[in-house]
Amino acid sequence: MKIEVVIILLTSVVLFVVIIVIAFIVIQQRRFIRLEKEKLFLEKVQEARLAEAMIKSQELERKIIGENLHEEVAPILYLSLMDLNAFMDNKDLNLGTKLQFTINNISSAISKIRDISHLIHPVSVETFGFLHGIEDFSAIINSSQGCKFVIENKTDSIPLDAFKQLMLFRVIQEIVYNSIIHGKSRKIDLVLKKDGNQLSLFIYHNGSKFMNEDYLKSLQSNGGLGLKNIQHRIGLLQGQILFDTVENSDIQKVSLNIPLI
Amino acid sequence: MNGFILTSFISTVALAIYGSFKFSNTNPIKWIVLYCLADAIIEIFTNALALNGIPNIFLYYILVWIETFLLLLYFKSVSATIGSIPYLKLFIPVYVILLQILVFLSSTKSISPYSGIFQGLLLFVLGLISFHDELRAARYSDILREPFFWFVASCIVYYGCSSIVLIGAKIFAVDKEVFNYIWNYQNILSILKNIMIATGFMLSRK
Numbered sequence A: 001m002k003i004e005v006v007i008i009l010l011t012s013v014v015l016f017v018v019i020i021v022i023a024f025i026v027i028q029q030r031r032f033i034r035l036e037k038e039k040l041f042l043e044k045v046q047e048a049r050l051a052e053a054m055i056k057s058q059e060l061e062r063k064i065i066g067e068n069l070h071e072e073v074a075p076i077l078y079l080s081l082m083d084l085n086a087f088m089d090n091k092d093l094n095l096g097t098k099l100q101f102t103i104n105n106i107s108s109a110i111s112k113i114r115d116i117s118h119l120i121h122p123v124s125v126e127t128f129g130f131l132h133g134i135e136d137f138s139a140i141i142n143s144s145q146g147c148k149f150v151i152e153n154k155t156d157s158i159p160l161d162a163f164k165q166l167m168l169f170r171v172i173q174e175i176v177y178n179s180i181i182h183g184k185s186r187k188i189d190l191v192l193k194k195d196g197n198q199l200s201l202f203i204y205h206n207g208s209k210f211m212n213e214d215y216l217k218s219l220q221s222n223g224g225l226g227l228k229n230i231q232h233r234i235g236l237l238q239g240q241i242l243f244d245t246v247e248n249s250d251i252q253k254v255s256l257n258i259p260l261i
Numbered sequence B: 001m002n003g004f005i006l007t008s009f010i011s012t013v014a015l016a017i018y019g020s021f022k023f024s025n026t027n028p029i030k031w032i033v034l035y036c037l038a039d040a041i042i043e044i045f046t047n048a049l050a051l052n053g054i055p056n057i058f059l060y061y062i063l064v065w066i067e068t069f070l071l072l073l074y075f076k077s078v079s080a081t082i083g084s085i086p087y088l089k090l091f092i093p094v095y096v097i098l099l100q101i102l103v104f105l106s107s108t109k110s111i112s113p114y115s116g117i118f119q120g121l122l123l124f125v126l127g128l129i130s131f132h133d134e135l136r137a138a139r140y141s142d143i144l145r146e147p148f149f150w151f152v153a154s155c156i157v158y159y160g161c162s163s164i165v166l167i168g169a170k171i172f173a174v175d176k177e178v179f180n181y182i183w184n185y186q187n188i189l190s191i192l193k194n195i196m197i198a199t200g201f202m203l204s205r206k
Helices: A003-089 A095-120 A123-128 A130-143 A162-181 A212-220 A225-237 B003-020 B029-051 B057-078 B088-105 B113-137 B147-171 B176-203
Strands: A148-153 A187-195 A198-205 A240-245 A252-259
Touching (some): A095 A123, A123 A130, A123 A162, A130 A148, A162 A198, A212 A225, A225 A240, A225 A252, B003 B029, B029 B147, B057 B147, B113 B147, B147 B176
16 A cells, blocks of 8 residues: 555544544533533522422411411400400409409410510520520420420530521421421430531431431422421531431431531 | 645635634634634745745745644633643743744755644644533533634644644655645645634624
8 A cells, every 4th residue: 555545544534533522522512511501400490499498488487476376375365355344344353363364364475475486586596596595495395295305415605607506596496396296206305516617416306207218308399398498508507417217216316417617 | 736735725815815804803713813814825925936936845834833823822712721821921932942943954845744743733732622621611502603613623623634644744754746645635634624714704703
């Protein structure tokens, strides 16, 4: 074979390879763009779901506030109003006893309003921090008699800003409510630990079984508003959550890891 | 002049004229337009000198230098990696000196392939780096509709294959007659390059 033919053939092979490489680059670039678009779309869907969950959750909170005020506080105040009207109409009654009864009713209504407002907006967390807020919350749960909530604190302070402390409080609040309402738990233990730049929280309860797979499944479903809120807040805290069971027991364990940065 | 050389010459001049209408001072395309203009002007001078029997090899070396310089500036403006190379400003004068040495060492009667091989491999690698950058950044939703793709692809095809032609000529130590024969093939590559650059010009927005 002549030299010139060899060189031309060799160059043709290289040209062919170069064209294949360019075609490969085009295909890869298009694939990358498609994957980016899909990722963006999924992120938007996830964001929309979270926003929807937040709004629905707010509506749910408002509904609970309304129901609590209507069912817990309004009847007490209504009874007190009736008593006061009765004093005005009938002067022969024992005013001292009746007034004491009305005072008790109004005190009870004030206490209910206080509890409800603390649950809606935990001022104690904002003013005194997460640890104080969680103790207040535990007192409210324990006052219901239906469930015992014990806190074991192995930290001196929580070095997170006010917003993050409120987020963390909301996460604990939601997990505790879920374990009581859906898990029917009667005893809850909260353990707080600090390991270097990491805050670890463990919630143990005797409610029904709920594993990490159930949690992930709930996040993908249309329901599970509370759990979506937990996930959203954990995301804001850049933390991690794990639903598990204590080995060789029926005790459910929820582990939270929050970076302290 | 045979058919391939003539077609290559006409396409180079036509491309330079068409490209000058696409010149925009704020767009990296200006380097490609200047490249085409330089190509066409030197091509005209080369042929004029050849027709009058005057040696024109030195114009080839000047062309190699100008082409590389302009394409380096183009790659610098379109590729983040190449643009961020801190030694690029140092590289250009070093390259000029290196080229002068190569010209000095070269014969004035036949083309020395070293500068061409060096230029070809350099621009081929820079083209691949630009594509690699695009694969990472994914700036364009349809890359085939971007002038960037056609300009860089033309560089990869033309300079990658030209290097092989020159390396082959060097390895097999071909005589002048054989070299002129395989140089025809190089003209086919030049026509292909001109078509690809023209496509890029057509897709460009001023």
